[in-house]
Amino acid sequence: MSRNASHADLTQLINHQVRLAARPVGLPTMDNWQMTTEPVAQPELDGIVVQVLMISLDPAMRGWMNEGRSYIAPVGLGDVMRAGGVGRVIASSNRNWQVGDHVSGAFGVQQFCTLSPTAIRAAGVARIDPGSAPLSAWLNALGMPGMTGYFGLLEVGQPKSGETVVVSGAAGAVGQMVGQVARIQGCRVVGIAGGKAKCDFVVNELGFDACIDYKAGSVRDGLKQHCPQGVDIYFDNVGGDILDTVLTRINMRARIVICGAISQYNATEQVQGPKNYLSLLVNRARMEGIVVFDWAARYPEAVQQIAGWMREGRLQSREHVLDGGVQRFPEALNMLFTGENFGKLVLKVAD
């Protein structure tokens, strides 16, 4: 296929998109979204067109829908919703990218993404190897959640062999990675997840030492039972009451890695602050935020390490793949907040 052969075909293609129509209050509804279609945009000189194959669903998306200062600009009203994805280059006039290349990047919730050379950089487009791991794994263990868990645990958490690591959202994309990497570091690993199926998965398939089902009983009792030596690292994906409970069980010089607060993202009133934060004082402990983009220069090193552990059978990447195309995005996103996903949630858009 020559570099320009497919350009003529692009005019035949319709691009289905999901745009942010209104900023949500609480849990997003269909009123917050607009479904649009338009012809695929022609690439400019040195641009590319990517056909999106899978879209990543991330709790952080809820924050991107809000107005106001954060670690990244909000999605503009009327804009295609921001999303990471994997896809295939179907047109290119850029010598660095060949038609047929598999790539990951922030392609948005749409079927096709036309990128200028500037946009290629801005979207963080990277070549991926679908031969070394399934496509969906490039949105999970080898993608942003994997990078978040890897650097958040190792660089912010600084685990030492023999320490006890607790992670909430344990069956989720980041939680899986944190627990498995902590185990590889020689830590005792205790997950917190909702429901027996997730807890069983985390213990039996991912090799956590224990998992506390917060829907079935008291998290405090679970921590007492499963963390007899206290908690040295708590990797928090949920915030709210669970954060407060873990704060009562931390050890001297514990590290609390603040990665997310999914229990609070749809709060219509104030975020619930950790009322037990003075445990940081009593225990000379540290609470610190992680944003994965800070570690971008070291993604290749992490991908190589994690892919190696996967090949050796020491680390799994479990995805929950939904069919149905971009139209199903609104429903899929809300599954994250109701806890219906089992593993990293991914929306399949094309084969």
Next chain:
Amino acid sequence: MSRNASHADLTQLINHQVRLAARPVGLPTMDNWQMTTEPVAQPELDGIVVQVLMISLDPAMRGWMNEGRSYIAPVGLGDVMRAGGVGRVIASSNRNWQVGDHVSGAFGVQQFCTLSPTAIRAAGVARIDPGSAPLSAWLNALGMPGMTGYFGLLEVGQPKSGETVVVSGAAGAVGQMVGQVARIQGCRVVGIAGGKAKCDFVVNELGFDACIDYKAGSVRDGLKQHCPQGVDIYFDNVGGDILDTVLTRINMRARIVICGAISQYNATEQVQGPKNYLSLLVNRARMEGIVVFDWAARYPEAVQQIAGWMREGRLQSREHVLDGGVQRFPEALNMLFTGENFGKLVLKVAD
């Protein structure tokens, strides 16, 4: 004076004491205290007797009155209230301590403290030099508050020249030290204090760049005005709304040093957690607790450094000295919580 000369005199002395009679709910009242008198206890072999000259009043005392786990055991019901102080050795059969030595240590709220060799260590008794700084300074810049501010700022806060440091309780014992040391490190220093007199003192006498009067206006507006480059270090002595407000103004990789939460110590319901804690995530910032006792091995180094700055006129130690003896302790303690003290609060017990 021979080492044993004064032992006979001890039997003539009456020791007035303040004991914890009941655990307070909210602000302590007279019902929480019991005034007792007893003869001064005879020292055992290698013990000493200290006449207390000044007693330190510290916000942390409120925490010691509560039941339950903290960084230090609670004061027992019926026990003499724990307090740091300075005093003079009036009897000694221990070759390391001479009658007439000036000492600091945890002597409690009483006029005389009889210490066994074990208790000398437990109380952290240390020789002080009243010639190099006034006695009261040994409870302030050269005492626990000074050590707290010094190590909390330098070791936990890690200031760099040119950064902006904000400290609450700026006119208090720890706040004074934090701001002055930050200034010496080349930082921009902004205090938060209650009332014009305290703010003027902090700016005009201690050399802070600015001080926000939280009683006179909006702390948020004050931070916008006085921290145009944002906040790199926030040294928190107060908690509550002020902590939450500062969290909205922090810079990337900011450090929040949690030293205390005086606004919350008398809370009869739940402590107010920082609802803006997710600013730690957005800004990859860190919140960490400081407990001064961790740095005990390095107190001599800090005392030497701070005393040097005092001699050079670069650092001041301002105390608020109350007369009236141990009987005035209950009233004096509550002055901390109503903000009536101006500088480090000290109760004079004897000359």
